[in-house]
Every structure is written in C-alpha cells, then in structure tokens.
Amino acid sequence: MKLDSLIPAPLRKPAKPGEGNGAKGAAPADLKTAPPERPTDTKKLADRAVEAPVDALAWVDQRTAASGFLTGMLFRKVPKGTNWFYTLGSATLFAFIVQAITGVFLAMFYTPSTTQAYASISHINNEVFLGAFVHGLHKWGSSVMVILIFLHMGRTFFFGAYKYPRELNWVIGVVLLILTMTMAFTGYLLPFDQRSFWASVVGININGTGPVVGPYLSDFLRAGPELGATTLSRFYAIHMLLVPGAIIALIGAHLYLVVKLGTTAPPWLKAKKPKAAAPVSQLNASANGSDK
Amino acid sequence: MSDGADKQNGAEAAGRPERPQPKPPGYFEGESMTRRHAFTIAAQGLGGIAGAAIVLPAVGFAVAPIFHRGKERWEAVGPVGDFVEDTYRQVVFTETEGIGDAGKTTAYIRKSSKDLGEDPGQIVAVSNRCVHLGCPVRYVEAAGNFICPCHGGVYDFQGKRIGGPPVRPLDQFQTRIQGGQVEVGPRYSVTSQLEPVRARDPGEFTGGIWEYLYPPRPSTFPPPSS
Numbered sequence: 001m002k003l004d005s006l007i008p009a010p011l012r013k014p015a016k017p018g019e020g021n022g023a024k025g026a027a028p029a030d031l032k033t034a035p036p037e038r039p040t041d042t043k044k045l046a047d048r049a050v051e052a053p054v055d056a057l058a059w060v061d062q063r064t065a066a067s068g069f070l071t072g073m074l075f076r077k078v079p080k081g082t083n084w085f086y087t088l089g090s091a092t093l094f095a096f097i098v099q100a101i102t103g104v105f106l107a108m109f110y111t112p113s114t115t116q117a118y119a120s121i122s123h124i125n126n127e128v129f130l131g132a133f134v135h136g137l138h139k140w141g142s143s144v145m146v147i148l149i150f151l152h153m154g155r156t157f158f159f160g161a162y163k164y165p166r167e168l169n170w171v172i173g174v175v176l177l178i179l180t181m182t183m184a185f186t187g188y189l190l191p192f193d194q195r196s197f198w199a200s201v202v203g204i205n206i207n208g209t210g211p212v213v214g215p216y217l218s219d220f221l222r223a224g225p226e227l228g229a230t231t232l233s234r235f236y237a238i239h240m241l242l243v244p245g246a247i248i249a250l251i252g253a254h255l256y257l258v259v260k261l262g263t264t265a266p267p268w269l270k271a272k273k274p275k276a277a278a279p280v281s282q283l284n285a286s287a288n289g290s291d292k
Numbered sequence: 293m294s295d296g297a298d299k300q301n302g303a304e305a306a307g308r309p310e311r312p313q314p315k316p317p318g319y320f321e322g323e324s325m326t327r328r329h330a331f332t333i334a335a336q337g338l339g340g341i342a343g344a345a346i347v348l349p350a351v352g353f354a355v356a357p358i359f360h361r362g363k364e365r366w367e368a369v370g371p372v373g374d375f376v377e378d379t380y381r382q383v384v385f386t387e388t389e390g391i392g393d394a395g396k397t398t399a400y401i402r403k404s405s406k407d408l409g410e411d412p413g414q415i416v417a418v419s420n421r422c423v424h425l426g427c428p429v430r431y432v433e434a435a436g437n438f439i440c441p442c443h444g445g446v447y448d449f450q451g452k453r454i455g456g457p458p459v460r461p462l463d464q465f466q467t468r469i470q471g472g473q474v475e476v477g478p479r480y481s482v483t484s485q486l487e488p489v490r491a492r493d494p495g496e497f498t499g500g501i502w503e504y505l506y507p508p509r510p511s512t513f514p515p516p517s518s
Contacts (some may be wrong), residue, residue, distance in 0.1 A: 223357040
C-alpha cells in the first residue's frame, strides 16, 4: 500500500467492490486526544519531494487524460488459465525492439555501398567497441524473432484464438509475419559477403519463378537485370525504412485489438454451465411487480 | 441538402401552415449543387491531386528500373586462336559495371562445331549461371558436361539440360570478332532447341507458352537474329 501513495489517484488500481478506503471525514481517534506536532521544515521538504513525481504525473494526466486508457489497459481482466504460452507475443515484440535498437546503432557504422559494405561490417566486428556484440545481437536476434513469431502463431492457432471476433487480428499477424520474413531476406544481403550475395541471387530467382509478374518483381527487387549496386541500397532502404515503419504501425493495430477484444481462455478450460434458471412462475411474479 | 435539424423542425411545424425555408447563402434559382457540396468536392479533389503529386513520382522512381535498359557492353576476351572446337576455355569478364568483383561473370567459350550441326566460324559463349537458381556451374572436362554444385543440375557439351532441376539450357552471350579479338556482349537465353530468345532469369522456362507466362523484360537486350 506504501507504493500506492506514489501513484497518482487516477492511475491507482481500482478498489474491489466492498473494500472501501474506510470512513471518510471522521478524524482518527488519537487525533482527538493528542493533536499532531507541527511539521518541521525538513519534514515539509521531504513531503514535497515525495509529492513531486506524483504532481508531475498528475500534470501530464490533466493535459492528456491518459490515465483512463492506461488503467483500462494495465488492469484489464484476463481469463482463467492464462499461462506462459500467452507471453510469446510479448516475447516477439521484445525481439523486435532489440532488432530496432541494435539496428539503429549498426546503421551508425554501416555503409550501404557495394565496395564498402563488407569493409564496414568487418570494421564493426573487429574494431568498434562492443561492435561484434551489437552485430551479433542483431544477426542472431533476427532468427530468434522469426522463431518466436512462428511459436506465437502456433499458440494462436492451437488455442483457437484466431476465431470470431479476432479474425482481423490473425490477418494483421500474418501480414506482420510476411514483413518479418521480408526483413530477414533484405537484411541477409547487407554484409555483402559471398554467402549473402549468392543467397540473395537464389532468393530473387525463386521470386522470379512466379508466372507473369515474377520476372518484373525480380527486376524491381534488383533495380535492374543483374544484382548490382542499386540492389544493395534498395534492400537497405527496404530493410531500415519501409518495412520497420509498416511493422511498427501494424504492431500498434495488433496490440489495440488485443486490448480491445481481450485474450481467450485456453481450450482445455470448459465454459462454466449457467446456474439453473429460476422457475417460470417466479419470473412472472417478479415481472408483474407483485412485491409492490 | 437537408440535415437532421431541418427534418426535426419540419416535423414540429407539420400542423401549422408551411413557412418558406430560408435559402442557403449564395442560392440562385435552378442551381444543381449547393455551395457547400461544391466546396467539399473541390477540397477533396485538390487533396487527391496533391496526394497523387507526391505518391506517383515516388512509385515511378521505385519501379523505373524495370523499364530501364543499360548500355550494351562488349568486352574483348582474347584472340580467336585461343579458342578451339572440342573444349571450352573459361573467361571472366565484367557484366555489371561499378560494383567491383560482384559484377563479374564467367563464360565458357569455344568455336562452333560442325559435328554438332552448328554454323561454322561462330564463337559460342556459354554462361556459367545455372538456370535452376543462379549458382555458378563448372565445365567438367572428363565428363564433357556442365555440373552445378548446388542442387545437381547437369548440362551437356552444348549446355542442354540432361539432369537435375534446371528448366532450360544454359544461357549464352552474344559474340563477335573484331580485329582478331573475340568479344562477348549481352546475355540471351535459349529454348530447349537452342533457339535464341531474350534473357530470362534462372528458374523460368523458355519457348512455347512459357514465352507468355514468363514475359521478356524491357531491361534485357533483344536476342541475336539466328
């Protein structure tokens, strides 16, 4: 309860019904017998210091009215049986945040040019302080994100959490999966070593085998008939500008629907049977207002 | 144009004699569209034009490379005397400029052979790019075949597919002889009968109906007329 005093009133967890805060207005018994000492200056200062963050939060809340949304989101009900499998979506989000942060720092050292890309990556790995660690997080983190997003998808499928009214969230999730794979594909070329070069050649050629539009899609991806300098900068722009923006926007929509619609109970929990209905005669009696 | 308030007012006044409705500002006899409606359409139209002015050039910028054909490039790879009829000589030359070693490609070059029913006096340049998914194939002298290390594609001496997943014969490069030097030029693909067609990417069939299912791209050069 001590912590509650640090949280502005609108953000506090609402009290459960029947659990009042005690009688209001009545002075405590000891106040009547022994009036409190006058607070010293030090005590006043300390009180004000404690109040300061609360005041700051209240200042923001008065101007945004965000507390209603935040309490609704943070203290929303979750069904019985919610378990660790329900954290896979948050884990995927965490993996994405790691990718975003490490990606920003990698971009500070990386040069998207065919002649300098490989050299800049080896510079990051061998000379920049903790560069190998940040690059490693980004490289292995991408695989972690792909694995987690599939596990999250599997959880949603096997728990039946894609059914009405959550179909749209499934659709958004599938688009997010495709965008994640696009990130993995475009990011693979960026180190521009032999492996990433030939993997991208093969990947683009697989894409080109789609009838009618395939050949044009390949030209679009390569920005020309052969994999070249513009391919690398194109992949770089897709990898760090286009797709991340789309992913962030869609994650926003995805989370909004999760909060709006709530989560599902695991399928092994059966719905409670409704209590036996009251006899019809009783229903009629109360409907006629017979108690008056 | 009447909104909810108008209707409500009309309903209240139903019992009383009709009062003339005040005309909206700028009303004239026989107008077909209210001022407000006209301005709404104009504002939306202007917004659409402004949006298109930003989006269309950006999209065009991104898709323009599909319709752009680079400069035709020819590179001398050695005197005519270097090449024979019964085996290939491997040459490395630049196919895409400006990206260093990544822009280089390999061709296997020989003189045309009467024994195989080819026109005499020509130079045949076979690309080493596997037409399955683009891995580099290698000419194996002992077998007289091209073999791909990735998924086991096998091509015969002329580059026709004889095994594995490839979908057509190996691509070729245009060749010409200038001042005793053999020069290689743009890439082109061939049908299963070795008839030249415009260059296709690996994995795409050539000939017959496939010419329509995998249409030629504007970024490639026309095939040599045979």
